[in-house]
Amino acid sequence: MFSEQLISKLKKAESIAVFTGAGISAESGVPTFRGENGLWKKFRPEELANFDAFMRNPDLVWEWYRYRKKIIADIKPNPGHYALAEMENYHKNFAIITQNVDNLHRRAGSKTVYELHGNIERNYCIDCRKNFPNEKILLSDKVPHCICGGLVRPDVVWFGEMLPEDQWNAGEAAAERAEVFFAVGTSAVVYPAASLPQIAKRAGAYVVEVNIERTELSYDADEVLIGKSGEILPKLLDTCYKK
Numbered sequence: 001m002f003s004e005q006l007i008s009k010l011k012k013a014e015s016i017a018v019f020t021g022a023g024i025s026a027e028s029g030v031p032t033f034r035g036e037n038g039l040w041k042k043f044r045p046e047e048l049a050n051f052d053a054f055m056r057n058p059d060l061v062w063e064w065y066r067y068r069k070k071i072i073a074d075i076k077p078n079p080g081h082y083a084l085a086e087m088e089n090y091h092k093n094f095a096i097i098t099q100n101v102d103n104l105h106r107r108a109g110s111k112t113v114y115e116l117h118g119n120i121e122r123n124y125c126i127d128c129r130k131n132f133p134n135e136k137i138l139l140s141d142k143v144p145h146c147i148c149g150g151l152v153r154p155d156v157v158w159f160g161e162m163l164p165e166d167q168w169n170a171g172e173a174a175a176e177r178a179e180v181f182f183a184v185g186t187s188a189v190v191y192p193a194a195s196l197p198q199i200a201k202r203a204g205a206y207v208v209e210v211n212i213e214r215t216e217l218s219y220d221a222d223e224v225l226i227g228k229s230g231e232i233l234p235k236l237l238d239t240c241y242k243k
């Protein structure tokens, strides 16, 4: 299943970067955005993941985020997340660059995680920027307000917003440094995040895609592994690291 080239590169590599998307959390029960049962098939991103829409209708946006927060509070990382957390121990530099907001990489034990689209378990006041506790949001059905009176929003990146600069810079540097770059469970269509595989490839990385189906990225990847990340990544750990 894995090429000799990949196995030998992984045995020697000092720097690995892993770019993840909603697909890695699918086996934990987090819905993906695109594809057959994708969230964006049923819901309109421009009404739910957009600052103007939030200001127009905070009740609706909060209903949607509370629904997603509750899913995420109840689920667990899957074998794909755990395999990545273990791989981190074998390399000098190992970074996960995720588009996911579900916090599952950290919950699985990964230490170096760059969150390009924020974290759904964090919230902040749009006026004073103070953090607002997640537990309070899960316990009430009301739109949350800060003690300063400001409206509280989830700490996630919405369409039209900039990515957090420090996370992007660190993720880009990890992609440029990587000898092997994995893209796992992402349709790789949302930019600028989706440019990371090209950045890594231009800088000389061996690019490996893990997905249940081929994507736009497959044409540029050096190796495409078709299957569930919760099955492929533990196999990779057994084959390339433990033998």
Ligand code: OAD
Pocket (backbone or CB within 6 Å): 020, 021, 022, 023, 024, 026, 027, 032, 033, 034, 035, 038, 045, 049, 099, 100, 117, 157, 158, 159, 184, 185, 186, 187, 188, 189, 190, 210, 211, 212, 213, 215, 227, 228, 229, 230
């Ligand atoms: P998508 O929903 O666009 O893509 C999920 C990818 O995961 C697809 O290519 C699936 O084929 C693949 N997939 C599904 N199950 C899998 C499994 N078990 N193992 C491996 N692959 C699997 O999700 P993202 O690429 O993460 O942005 O979407 C990118 C961004 O679009 C999100 O971060 C979000 C969304 O709008 C914001 O909210 C800013």
